[in-house]
Amino acid sequence: MSGKPYRLSKGGSRIDRSQPISFSFDGKTLSGLAGDTLATAVMASGQKLFGRSFKYHRPRGVVGLGAEEMNALVGVGAGARHEPNLRATQVELYSGLTSISQNRWPSLSFDVGAFNSLFSRFFPGGFYYKTFMWPQAFWKHVYEPFIRRAAGLGKAADERDPDAYEHMHIHADVVVVGGGIAGLTATEAAAVSGARVLLIDENPVLGGIADITAGKAGDSSVADLAKEIAARVAKLPNVHVLTRTTAAGHYHHNYMLAFERVADHDPALLAAGAPRHRLWRIRAGHVILATGALERPIAFANNDRPGIMLAAAARAMVERYGVAPGTSGVVFTNNDDAYLTAFVLKKAGVAVRVVDSRARPEGDLPKLAMADRIEVDAGSVISVVEGSSGVTAVKIAAYRRGQGRVITEKKVACDFVAMSGGFNPVLHLWCHNGGKIRFDDALASFRPHTHGDAITAAGGANGTMSVAETLTEAAAAGEAAAKSVNGKVKASKIKLPKVEEPKRGALETLWFAPATGKYNQGNKHFIDFQNDVTAADLELAQREGYESVEHTKRYTTFGMATDQGKTSNINGLGVLSEATGKPIPEIGITTFRPPYTPYSFGSIAGALTKDLFLPVRRTPIFQWHVDRGAVFEPVGQWRRAYTYPEPGEDKHRSINREILCVRNKVGLLDASTLGKIEIKGPDAAEFLDRMYTNTFSTLKVGKCRYGLMMNELGFLTDDGVTVRLDEDHFLMHTTSGGADRIAAWLEEWLQTEWTQYKVFVTPVTEQWAQFAIAGPRAREVLAKLEPDFHFSNEAFPHMSFKTGKLGGYPVRIFRISFSGEQSYEVATPANLGRGLWDAIMEAGKEFGIAPYGTEALHVLRAEKGYIVIGDETDGTTTPYDVGLDGLVSKKKADFIGKRSLEQAYLKGPNRKQLVGLLTEDPNEVLPDGAYAVRTVKDKPPMEMIGQVTSTYMSPTLNRSIAMALIENGRARMGEVISFPLEGGKVVKAKITGAVFYDKDGGRIHA
């Protein structure tokens, strides 16, 4: 075929015939019209085949109208912008769109995987649980790789997504989901009643299915009625309308997520800066679901052939896009609605007849059809479809409700089928947060029942099929919602038009159209099309004892495809009901899970990608570190300078140089990240005594003390130096990673346990830039900056504190040391930090000052045997374990963690204790985390007695040093223990004290 054989010469409310659009499908360049979907543009060209099914690789075409589409899944976009698994019925056509079919190899029309179809008899539901078990290794190496390659649908892009995404938060009094006549009416009613309304619709234009609905509203068609309300709503100040936006999920406390496709339909918007998708995070006062109803397929033999569509979808193709589903078709129905499709087709010049399972259809529409001389086979079903890659004919058989197999049938040539098994209210959002539903026999489907949240359903979503009732119900829902949120309602109400619509005959439940053979003997009646689950599979699951509907679902994968059972759930329940003789409500229904339709991970991440993913905290000196070529390491959310390699230096050499500079000359460390908390009040000292293991009430004003903190389990959680600024005023330092945690911890105890204490806790970490100036020449550097300040040991001894000025900068100075050297920590207001840093570097030049990073700091402190919380401790380490018994008060009656520390196990024998280790070979550095064993054996398992916590090559001592937690370590001084490493090597080390350098501590006081 050539040209566009299925584009009708007239009609198509959404297309613009003056704007042809060029696009590609599977490499073929095709032409569609502005307003087309990818589905209609491809079908207009005569192509019905869109993809292959999951398991049997059967050829498949378009079935639905929009979100419910389960077959026509395509990949759209090229390269980094490729997106798989899109429903062709929802992809709006734009110039240059590229698309491909999926799950076929090598091509859509010739798919090797279709081979599966020939053997489908051997692959019933759940077959893989019964085989592929021998030999054992074959699952991983043979069967599974094959299955994995065959499974999956489209392909992921292979590069990072270049597009932007964002979130938007909104609160609305009333959120209306669905912009058909129900949603529009509810919106208008709620808005004129004074509520702020958010209207969400997944389609590019509002109106829902008004344009394919029969009836008159006043002087207008239903389609025009929708347009009129939409126009009025668009002008209201208290309404925000979102189109191309899918309400994806309804969560606790009326929280909703909606997924807006801002720029998917128009690449020019992207280029202009628009995000591709925007995720709306919505807090609703009241939710009105006007999500309509989805048409059900009917299970008949070979009901999956390309060319078999839902009746409303076929109607919409003609009305909206001027595309005929074929040249000659059969409408197969159990209800009145599908007759509208027959009328539309006939009017468009397409040959059509109707097969109606009902013996005596009694509504206005069937009567009209007969009057219009449309051939109707009442009391009949389609028993089988002929043709493989498309429909060539159907067989029509006489049928009475409940009949198991058909006897006589006639064959009718046709090239498409439009089917309607009735309608299922869209209950997804209703059910996401636990709404109850009930079965309605007239609908042969579930409809909303009760809900714990402020949420109502109106129109098709509520099982209301008539236009007049929908309008009344929606208006009432809108008014009531506004009232429930805002209390009283403004007097103005909307006026509803008078509606005339055809009288509907009753639907006849039809879950399954019988065929001549037993349906489970070769005939395939598909229930879940995408996952290839047939009626026979569902019955097999029942026979095998998978009786719970959840078991059936999981065993057969029914309802688990990308449409999440939109078209299959109820039909499946119907089949199970007939198979078991239980009514549908007793079968139960599988849980509806968010989202309604899949939405992009990119939209969930929103703007938080790359540099915005998580914040990196920067000190006031950050840029200097960068300019100096520092290597960084993350410490909590901070980035700290790890070391500052000189040109040509590797990290190792650079660290050693920094260490020796501190030991021999003077070094400068950016310690701004240290937590700083001001604690003030008459009970501040007593409060600190509760928080720390040691005592602070005895600390003198102007003095510093190192403190240990435990949690209530008796394990170390933080440490740091606290200064007494005044009798009732302390400044606490915490670890860099602990600042926020400890501030919150202090607040918690004050507010929840010792509420009588008068203490204020105010974190001030970020107010200060703080530097350590450490080394034998530290004092000279400072004196050069501020000659009048007394830095001498006598005037300013170790563990004391002063305020003053340094080189013109207001400072707090702490004589404290984490390196074991003479050391001053200087704090100045953060915005002055960079200036002071530069001034110190300048003043220190003549003394050989150099910046040092966190790794040099760690080695310096390890040489001195100082612990680092998180290295020497791991959350199960007590102060006793690390040998700091002296810092655990024996006098204080109570402090945090004290009682747990008395627990037998924490005090018990064989605890691991902190010791130093000297390897026999001084050049051998023990690996991080290496374990010592009681006895070295040829092969594991070996009994472990403890592990290395810190290990370095010490440039000061010119040998390796390590700290370790070793079972009964302190009683084992001098013992040589063994560390079996990977590859059989065993390193031996002698247990020593943990202080390796300057054991009498003279240098600190130098």
Place this chain on the structure above:
Amino acid sequence: MLVVTCPVCGAKGDETDFHYGGQAHIRRPATHDPVNISDEEQRDYLFIRNNPKGLHFERWRCDRGCGKWFHAARDTQSLEFKAFYGIIELPPEELQKEAKGPWADYFKKRAKAKA
């Protein structure tokens, strides 16, 4: 995403603006009698938790608001909040009465101790 209301400052917001602090009304034995605490008492304090399916009493902090801790009564199944009350207060009488299992025992004991 729950909506939480701070009874101290009245701030109402998403759960992410608040910090959940676990079960309410746990007595810290050491505050009252640091000397005589059995291992069982200490275990109960640290680990044993009421874990009802239904009405529960818990602690929250107005983390991105006034910074204050407070109490809440919440149904752990519907996730509906029944009350917010002060950090040193007991829940409203009617909720104490509604409480089941270990919570009911607790409130009865408190009432008895008071009487």
Place this chain on the structure above:
Amino acid sequence: MLEARFESALAQRSAPENIYIDMREISERGMIDLRGQTSDRKFTAAARAVLGTDLPKEPRTSATWGDAKILWLSPDQWLITCPRGKAQDLTNALVKELGDTHSLAINVSDMRAIIRLEGEFAREVVMKGSTLDLTDGDYTPGTVRRMRFAEIAALLHIVEEKTIDIYVFRSYAHYAWDFLVKAARKGSEVRLFPNSG
């Protein structure tokens, strides 16, 4: 005598282009963190004596006196903003006047960075990163609210109808700035309730 060199948190960030609101760092304000109990009349009287106005007690409000603003942070905490040059003197005055009442006044002028957003869509841009509903009428000029903004803690101050200050801790300033630049990118306008005027 050397002169102290000043460098604000965002001094190295250039003015953004191609955004649909106006945005800049306010580095000329100083800040004081004040703690005290409103039930303590000595405290409230001392604060009033120094600040010239009552501390706002109503949650999420602020007070203005001369060139100072007092932002409510908590029932026992306020953030006083004033010209940067006056912050230390004002702190000293508070400390002196408060004497031995249970209180704490700290000059925290460098602890936070202030980013000012101005324009028709300032509120909308904030709402891309915050769950607060800035369109619902509660957020009148003067309103103060702590919030979670993108991945960080922030303080929101509605200065005028279309002028918003966002206070963030200094170490996060560049993160907040970069997020705002992205959120305010031209082409990403939302125009909430477009007819609301």
Place this chain on the structure above:
Amino acid sequence: MTQRYSIFSLARNAMGYHMDWEKAWRSPAPKSEYDAVIVGAGGHGLATAYYLAKNHKMTNIAVVEKGWLGGGNTGRNTTIIRSNYLQDPSIAIYELARSLYENLSQELNFNMMFSPRGVMMLCQTEHEFRAFKRTAHANRLAGLDCRMITPAEVKEIVPIINDDPTCRYPILGAYYQPRGGTGRHDAVAWGYARGADALGVDIIQNCEVTGIRREGGKVVGLDTAKGTIKTKKIGVVAAGHVSTIMDMAGVRMPIESLCLQALVSEPIKPVIDCVVMANTVHGYISQSDKGELVIGGGTDPYNNYSQRGSFTALEHTVTALVETFPIISRLRMLRQWGGIVDMTGDRSPIIGKTDVDGLYVNCGWGTGGFKAIPGSGWVFADTMANDRPHPIAEPFSLNRFTEGRLIDESVAAAVAH
């Protein structure tokens, strides 16, 4: 005699249009008395029943289940199987489980698709890197087949990973267990159910327990929706609902029930062949045989019995994974859900006896229970049959909380289970 499953039986049945398959398990009414009753027909409960019958010849037993078997966390988890824990007791039980998984399909004649595709735990901070090095040393000396791998090896095994060294959390390396992997979660429950049923165990679904009967210090039976059942041994294996059941017996538990979030993407052709856990950013990911990316994350912070998906934890996890695996940005979330997990004070399980004679409990698996099912069932069955803790179960006793003898795995860089 239960029908055997094989390619041959499948072919034979295909000839008869699959009309002759037997039920995988019966639906019996409860007897008035059993030698033991397991409460909870999840993986752990069914495995316990299977091993009680198989290893200890206790066949007059029942498993009672409130809903449908396998409907709790067994059918809701992300199916990760690994044993590379830090603490000795954890290594012992998880490695027992993992090794039983290796042959489980054959043992049960039910393909549960154990796929040792490798489990990789990323090191994204220096701290985490060091912690995993420590775990690696401990695991090697315990005899596990595990190793640290370099960023280059990580990239080779998972080509879609973001290997930009300047990104927020660059990959410094990973801790890799090549014989870890995944299994088909439902099939584990079904396989054990079918196996136990074949040995005579009654699995009674839709049978909620409403009371536990005690006479003094021992149990004598339980009340259920289907009547009273006499028994002298009750094993409670009810995961998130354990507190509710134990309250009935007057035993208070160190447990809180939280909702753990999980999700899957739409199916795509294979992009990731092993399990990747990124603990720093709280996300883990693998790809199912069906092609879905299976993603797990954190729990909601508050006690929660709602079993519903929420957005807070999910948002955090997905954001992190988009940064770690940038190509997933244009893939879509298909389905999200929650499972009620039972968290203990030290995040390790409780297996063993209680102060009530004949009442046993197996719970507290928290977010990591699936991987333990065979081992957990094995040692719990032994504990119940012999009325003393199996040596592997012993460290997990309830009284460890009284003694302060915690088993804290979070010390290894806050690893998710």
